[in-house]
Amino acid sequence: xxxxxxxxxxxxxxxxxxxxxxxxxxxxxxxxxxxxxxxxxxxxxxxxxxxxxxxxxxxxxxxxxxxxxxxxxxxxxxxxxxxxxxxxxxxxxxxxxxxxxxxxxxxxxxxxxxxxxxxxxxxxxxxxx
Numbered sequence: 001x002x003x004x005x006x007x008x009x010x011x012x013x014x015x016x017x018x019x020x021x022x023x024x025x026x027x028x029x030x031x032x033x034x035x036x037x038x039x040x041x042x043x044x045x046x047x048x049x050x051x052x053x054x055x056x057x058x059x060x061x062x063x064x065x066x067x068x069x070x071x072x073x074x075x076x077x078x079x080x081x082x083x084x085x086x087x088x089x090x091x092x093x094x095x096x097x098x099x100x101x102x103x104x105x106x107x108x109x110x111x112x113x114x115x116x117x118x119x120x121x122x123x124x125x126x127x128x129x
Contacts, residue, residue, distance in 0.1 A: 003091035006045045016123040018070065023056070024063040026096075028119055031111040033097055034104055035122050036075045040064040040094040049084055049092040064094045071096055073129035081105045 007013040008027065015027040018038050029037040042060050046052055052060060068080040075098035083095040083105060097105045114122070 003045055003089055005039075005041050005089055005091040005093065009041070009043045016119045018123065018126050019063070019067050021063065023059060026063070026067040028122060029095070032114070033107070033109055033111060034099070035112065035114075035118075036071055036098040036126065037112075038067060038071060038096045038126075040067055040096060042092055046092050047086070047090045049086060049094075052092060060092070060094070064096065068096050070126055070129055071098055074126040077104075083107075 004013060008015045009025055018026040018028065023043055024040065025043055026038050026040045029039050040060065040063060042052065042056060071080050077098040078100045081097040081099045083097065085095070085107065086092065099105050
């Protein structure tokens with residue numbers, strides 16, 4: 001059974017893409033903690049990030065760095081925080097979260113409920129930064 005992220009990669013489920021290459025995809029989190037909360041994934045379905053082959057692991061983090069720099073331009077916050085949790089979706093992924101304080105990346109916080117227009121605006125802001 002394919003993960004929800006594999007279905008996003010295949011186009012079965014729509015997403016708000018931020019960046020993509022042959023091996024990776026970055027898209028806005030469907031349940032973001034803050035505006036700009038982005039997920040970075042390998043297109044190859046693998047559950048545990050540390051099970052990636054060394055080269056694939058390095059390439060994923062390099063891709064995430066490129067995406068984080070886009071987020072920094074779009075959201076001039078204190079930091080672009082990084083989290084790898086992996087409990088909610090069985091597909092390796094990196095959370096990139098613009099933050100000004102530690103509590104901004106508390107996964108117990110209520111998630112934002114954004115409209116399609118708000119997601120598109122966030123996507124445009126990042127893509128045009």
